[in-house]
Amino acid sequence: ETGVTQSPTHLIKTRGQQVTLRCSSQSGHNTVSWYQQALGQGPQFIFQYYREEENGRGNFPPRFSGLQFPNYSSELNVNALELDDSALYLCASRAGGVNTEAFFGQGTRLTVV
């Protein structure tokens, strides 16, 4: 148990729809990062939030967006879903400061049909 919880655990959506994935950070963690892990591949960095502001972004289009709330929980929103968006979506939270460890949730498995 890492203290990072993600919901839902599994989700099936139709191409063109929109989806919202949620992440509850470990207590005291003000930094959250989101990753996309396609089947058989390593995770790819989507973006990071620090104190409710986006603070870094990977090579993902604008239809991938996020929010971080005052309690540091977070959402990942994906618009206009494509078949290639099918993946395991992971969030990781960590406390502020240098070199603190990031703790990962178990992920949300998104299938786009």
Next chain:
Amino acid sequence: AQSVTQLGSHVSVSEGALVLLRCNYSSSVPPYLFWYVQYPNQGLQLLLKYTSAATLVKGINGFEAEFKKSETSFHLTKPSAHMSDAAEYFCAVSDRTSYDKVIFGPGTSLSVIP
């Protein structure tokens, strides 16, 4: 741009044998380096990380890794494999200007044969 390569997408070892998982990185600035383990249907767990202190880094579950700047390598080892070590292992890198933008390698699946 940073990148990570892991030699061998699948590695099989006998129980009790040495585990060696290879990782090479490219980075234009001194990196942070990580090894993560992922069990089926679970998230990632940090095994160990290098942050410019000792070049030999000890982690959890008996794993260790050595940072070799001249070889741009960060190979993961464990003297004696256990059945419970069977999992997917990811090497990863980030830099000091963007600690959270972690770039992962493609992963190595470790099988342990009884």
